[in-house]
Amino acid sequence: MATPLQRPAGNPADSPAAHSPTGCPIDDSAGNATDIATGSPTGGPIGNPVAAPAAPGAWPVLGHTPVLMRRPLEFVTSLTAHGDVVRIRLGRLPAYAVTHPALVRHVLVDGARDFSRGRLFDKASAFLGEGLAATSGALHRSQRRVIQPAFSRQRVAACVPVMRHVAQSIVSGWVPGRTVAVDHAMNDYSLAVVTRTLLPDSLESRSGEAFQQALPVLTRGMMVRMILPEWWARLPTPGNRRFEQARRTMAELVAEAVAAQRAGRAGMLSVLLAPQEGPAEGEPGLTARQFQDHVTSIAMAGVETTGASLAWFFHELGRHPELEARVHAEVDTVLVGRPPRHEDLPRLEFTTRVILETLRRYAPWLITRRARSPVRLGAVTVPAGAEILYSPYALHHDARWHPDPYRFDPDRWLPDRCRDLPRGAFLPFGAGAHKCIGDAFALTEMTVAAAVICRHWRLRPAPGVQVRAVARAEIHPDTLPMVAERR
Numbered sequence: 001m002a003t004p005l006q007r008p009a010g011n012p013a014d015s016p017a018a019h020s021p022t023g024c025p026i027d028d029s030a031g032n033a034t035d036i037a038t039g040s041p042t043g044g045p046i047g048n049p050v051a052a053p054a055a056p057g058a059w060p061v062l063g064h065t066p067v068l069m070r071r072p073l074e075f076v077t078s079l080t081a082h083g084d085v086v087r088i089r090l091g092r093l094p095a096y097a098v099t100h101p102a103l104v105r106h107v108l109v110d111g112a113r114d115f116s117r118g119r120l121f122d123k124a125s126a127f128l129g130e131g132l133a134a135t136s137g138a139l140h141r142s143q144r145r146v147i148q149p150a151f152s153r154q155r156v157a158a159c160v161p162v163m164r165h166v167a168q169s170i171v172s173g174w175v176p177g178r179t180v181a182v183d184h185a186m187n188d189y190s191l192a193v194v195t196r197t198l199l200p201d202s203l204e205s206r207s208g209e210a211f212q213q214a215l216p217v218l219t220r221g222m223m224v225r226m227i228l229p230e231w232w233a234r235l236p237t238p239g240n241r242r243f244e245q246a247r248r249t250m251a252e253l254v255a256e257a258v259a260a261q262r263a264g265r266a267g268m269l270s271v272l273l274a275p276q277e278g279p280a281e282g283e284p285g286l287t288a289r290q291f292q293d294h295v296t297s298i299a300m301a302g303v304e305t306t307g308a309s310l311a312w313f314f315h316e317l318g319r320h321p322e323l324e325a326r327v328h329a330e331v332d333t334v335l336v337g338r339p340p341r342h343e344d345l346p347r348l349e350f351t352t353r354v355i356l357e358t359l360r361r362y363a364p365w366l367i368t369r370r371a372r373s374p375v376r377l378g379a380v381t382v383p384a385g386a387e388i389l390y391s392p393y394a395l396h397h398d399a400r401w402h403p404d405p406y407r408f409d410p411d412r413w414l415p416d417r418c419r420d421l422p423r424g425a426f427l428p429f430g431a432g433a434h435k436c437i438g439d440a441f442a443l444t445e446m447t448v449a450a451a452v453i454c455r456h457w458r459l460r461p462a463p464g465v466q467v468r469a470v471a472r473a474e475i476h477p478d479t480l481p482m483v484a485e486r487r
C-alpha cells in the first residue's frame with residue numbers, strides 16, 4: 001500500500017495521488033473537482049453570479065479583525081454554516097473564505113493558475129524574501145524543481161538515523177517522575193532534526209536558542225500582520241519592535257548557516273546547491289541569496305509545525321490512556337526491543353493513525369491565496385485581486401466530512417471508515433503546486449520520535465494544568481508540562 005512515507009518525489013501537481021498509510025486521501029493530485037453539495041462544476045465561465053454571503057459579526061472599520069484576533073478557531077469553523085464561499089473583512093479589506101472541500105481543491109489544484117499566494121505570504125516575504133514558501137507562478141515552479149530532490153524518498157529515508165539519534169538524546173535528559181516541558185522538547189527535536197539533516201552543524205547549540213525564540217515571534221507576527229491593517233505594523237509598539245528584532249536575528253542566524261554550508265559541510269540541501277559559485281546564466285542552481293531565502297523558508301515552515309504536532313500527539317496520548325496502551329503495544333511488537341529503522345515505520349499502523357488524527361485536529365488554521373482575475377467559485381464570482389482564505393483546521397472540523405469532529409478518534413482513519421472522505425476534506429499539508437514539500441519528512445520525523453519515546457517512556461498530564469490551543473501560523477499548546485514515567 002502506498003503511504004506518504006513511501007511516496008515518490010516530484011512536483012506534487014504531477015505526482016500520483018498521495019494516500020495515507022490507511023489508504024485514505026492526503027490530497028494532492030490534479031483532477032476535475034465537482035461541487036459535492038450542488039453537483040455543479042467549481043470553476044468555469046462567469047455567469048449569473050451571486051454575491052457571497054457576508055459572515056456576521058463585522059465591526060465598523062475593523063471588520064472581522066477583532067473576532068479573528070480573539071477567537072480565531074471558533075470563527076473559522078463557524079463560517080461553514082454561512083455558505084461555501086463567505087465574505088469577511090480584514091479591516092476594510094474584503095476577503096473570501098472558501099469552506100467547501102471541492103472549492104478549496106479548485107483553488108489549490110485544478111484552478112491554481114488563477115491564484116497567487118496572497119496576503120499571508122506578502123507579509124511573510126519580509127523575512128522569507130524569495131524563498132520557496134513565499135513565491136508563486138513560474139518563479140515558484142522553477143524553485144520547486146531545484147529543491148524537490150532534496151526531499152526525495154531516499155533522502156528522507158537516509159535521515160532516519162539522525163532523527164532517531166536526536167530523539168534519543170532528547171529523552172536521555174529525562175528523569176522519571178520529573179516534569180518535562182513537552183512543547184519545548186518537541187520544538188527542540190524538530191529544530192535539531194531540520195538543522196542536522198538539511199544544514200548540519202550550522203544552527204545548533206549557541207544559535208539554536210536564539211532561533212527558537214525568534215520563530216514564534218515571526219510566525220505569530222506574520223498572522224497578525226495578515227489580519228491587521230497595514231498602518232498598524234508601522235506603529236512603534238513593543239510587539240512590532242520584537243518582530244523587527246526577531247526578523248534581524250533570523251537573518252543573521254541563517255546567514256551564519258549559509259556561511260557554514262559554503263565552508264563545505266554536508267547536508268540534504270548542500271548536495272543540490274553550490275551557493276559559493278552561484279549558477280551561471282541559464283544553468284540550474286541557486287544564487288547565495290536564493291539559497292539563504294530557501295533555508296529561511298524551510299526553517300520557518302518546518303520547525304514549529306512538526307514540533308507543535310508532536311506536542312499535541314503526546315497531549316492526546318496523555319488524555320487517552322487506552323490509545324496510549326495501543327501505541328505502546330504496537331511499538332513493542334514491531335520493534336522487538338530495538339530502536340526504529342525506516343523499514344519499521346509502515347508497520348506502525350496504529351501509531352500512524354494517531355499521527356493522522358493529530359494532524360486533523362491541530363491543522364494550520366488560515367492560509368491565503370489571491371485571485372489573479374475574476375474567478376467563479378461555485379455560484380459566486382470573486383473579483384480580480386480578491387484575497388481568498390482556506391482553513392485546513394475548519395475543513396477538518398466540518399461534521400459533514402468528519403463526524404463528531406472534536407472527538408480524538410484515530411480509528412476514523414481505518415480504510416473502511418475513511419474510504420468516502422471527499423478530496424479536499426483532509427489537507428494537513430495543503431494540496432497542489434504549493435503542497436508541503438516536507439510532508440514525508442514530517443511524517444517520518446513524527447513517527448520516529450513517537451517510536452523512540454514510546455519505547456521507554458509514558459508522558460502523563462501534569463496535574464491541574466489546563467492546556468489551551470493558541471493560533472499562531474499553526475496551532476500550539478500554550479503550555480504542555482507532562483510528567484515523564486519510565487515504562
Ligand code: HEM
Nearest residue numbers: 132133301302305306309428429430434435436437438442
Ligand atoms: C506537521 C508538520 C507540517 C505541516 C502541518 C505543514 C503544513 C504545510 C502546509 C499546509 C503547506 C501549504 C501552504 C499553502 O497552501 O500555501 C506547507 C508548505 C510548505 N512546507 Fe510544510 N508542514 C509541515 C512540515 C514541514 C517540514 C518538516 C518542512 C521542511 C523541512 C516544511 C516545509 C514547507 C515548505 C518549504 C512549504 C512551501 C512549499 C511550496 O510552496 O512549494 N513543512 N506546509
